[in-house]
Amino acid sequence: MKDLKRIFGLCVVLFVAVLFHLLAQGQGSGQGAAGGKKAKAGAPQKKNFLISRPVPSPEAVERGQKLFVTQCGFCHGARATGGESGPDLVRSVVALRDEQGELIGPIIRKGSADKKMPPFNMTDAQVKDIASFLRERQQAAINRGAYPLQNLVTGDAKRGEAYFTGAGGCVKCHSVSGDLKGIGTRYTPANLLPRFLYPGPARFGPQPGDKPPAPTMVTVTPSNGQAVSGTLEQLDDFTVALRDGAGYYRSFARTDGLKLDVRDPIAAHEALLSKYTDADMHDLLTYLVTLK
């Protein structure tokens, strides 16, 4: 079951990625605010692919945020993205080159007459906390894999139901009182949307009770042999491999006489991908969310 293995592998990768995101959010780099779950003290600070600089401690970020909002936010904006009179500090070259306050400290304390920035009386520790908060803001912008999604349930459930039973053809394989019973409670909208569009590896993180999609079935008939059926393990231009009903792995060279019958149970989902309008997609999601 190469596909299943791959899916399992992807699940593991995604699970690890989600852990990283949770850790990163715990360290205050969630885009929403510095108020996520806190990482255990002393837990190793694992880096993700996009973040190559040290992640500041959530405590320092929290202290820095409070200071920033009260002292700096009026001009630079509460999120440090700039305001009426102060520049953006998330993408500021000085703030990016700064490590622990050594570059921004002198500016904070001296102010800038030509930019009409007054001096602020801050301790070294406070400057460091501000630097931690700015780093957290920068890493929140960099860490796109953790950007939170907004409301996805914007469609019309009635139209979604009509699509489900009509144009979408979903009822050919699915039933709202059978396999899809309670699907609206099993998944968040962000998980449900990609799953119904194309069932596959876990998206936006694994969910409890996740099941891999039904395997692809295949029947192989060698030119002078008996047909063998099973779940598809591997298919390329040169070989086909399956696991038969008894659990044995069988592989065959794809020679000219070999007949191949591949039955992909989710082919209908693929066919719909180029047919959906965005309205269909939103309506269908909104309908599925109502299936409690």
Place this chain on the structure above:
Amino acid sequence: MNLRQLLTSVSALLLPALLAGQGLDLSKLGQPPTDSWPTYHGDYTGRRYSPLKQINQSNVKQMTLAWVYRSTPPPGGGAGSVVKATPLVVNGVLYFASPDHCWAIDARTGRELWHYSWETSGGIHIGNRGVGMYKDWIYFETPDNWLVSLDAKNGKERWRLEIADVKQEYFSTPAPIVIKNHVIIGVGGDSLDVPGYLESRDPETGKLQWRWNSTPRKGEPGAETWPNPEAMEHGGGMTWVPGSYDPDLNLIFWPTGNPNPVMSGQGRRGSNLWTASIVALDLDTGKLKWYFQCSPHDTHDWDATETPIMIDGEINGQPRKLLAQSNRNGYFFVLDRTTGQNIVSTPFINLNWSKGVDPKGQPIPDLAKEPKTDGTLVMPASGGAANWPPPSYDPDTGLFYVNSAQSYSIFFLTDTDDKPQGYGGRDQSLLSRSTLKAIDYKTGQVKWMHEYPGRAGGGPGILTTAGKLLFTGDPHGNFVAFDPADGKILWHAQLGANVGNAPITYELDGQQYVVTGGGDSLYAFTLLK
């Protein structure tokens, strides 16, 4: 024989040996590659076509493994451990790189001659496309944006220069391209809205010769395509894939990356020149001669960083100097490379984001398919219909070959601020299927295609040869030889890992080799003796 005659005879005997010991003979640069592969694309056309034909349709079935080189230690693990570099071959030595690492190995045997390691200070370690060479010097770029020059003889560092700031989230993957006395270097990095540029540097000293900014500065031409100076100075447009060069026009043709913020366009209304474009720059000055914007106001991460291939072809019976590209956004473009005038704009996959093309041949984006907070379903995905892996053009068939992806993704807008930052959105890929396509450059029509079985998108680079062979990898770890005329499979070998670069070929001692990456290793194939 007098003394002078004796000396002359001895010199004559020694001369070939001396030459063989030397570095790159610069006259080889730009010539069709035979006993060497001295620059990223083999020559400057970008077509990756070799005139070699010892290995051909009649004997390709006898092709066998000559050597394997595993690039241990795995450089950084993850995506960075896959060999994405196109190796160079000069005087029987093969040079290639991965993030933070550079190697010289014997092109006949795979034996390691030296291995240079760089101590990194950060940057995204996603890949390295290879090295550049000038005489005895090797150049490569690191993820933390240093241009490092090595002595090709022994891998000793000559000098290092910082070419971009890793703390601003630049990272560098390109292969430097050496043309005359210019080392052309691009940069990358689109995490935090930095402006792109392309530089030319002196091969001996690394001194800056010129810099071209891929977004305008205040008051410059092109500024009218941005709402304000802040937007264009944070506008992206990275230069991370090597372009091509026409010596007659003395122009380099360079593709540029997506604009920033990547998926939220509300802070950068306008077409956002010169991002997601193909630009023609004067080799000696870096001055812009013409541009063609492949994705005006892109919001889907569709860098135009796919190789623009030079074709000396014919349109309506007239000989034309052309430039062809299979773009990440799903369009196949053909331009007149003297003027930049558009000749062909034809989709090569099923796409749904464009309302056709404008009078200049540039696609018109459908605003309804920009990322939205509740998602839009778009073909292709952000990874694109094609990407950086180099395509090929075969002058014998007149066809342009690309491994294409029919892919689908939901694009979400996550940052609705007037001044978004970073990506400002994300996409969730749903499905991708990979197909090798042979495109008629005159029309953009697909002459033949080969769909690889399975759910796997994209595909690696391509090599075509005068032996009437097309080499590439499939999504299942096979290295495959196709008939470029009709797509028939003629030979394959299972490498155990996907090809991650583009194959090359060269002939030494009357023996032709074909070398490909597969995972973290290089594999060389040749004919049984």
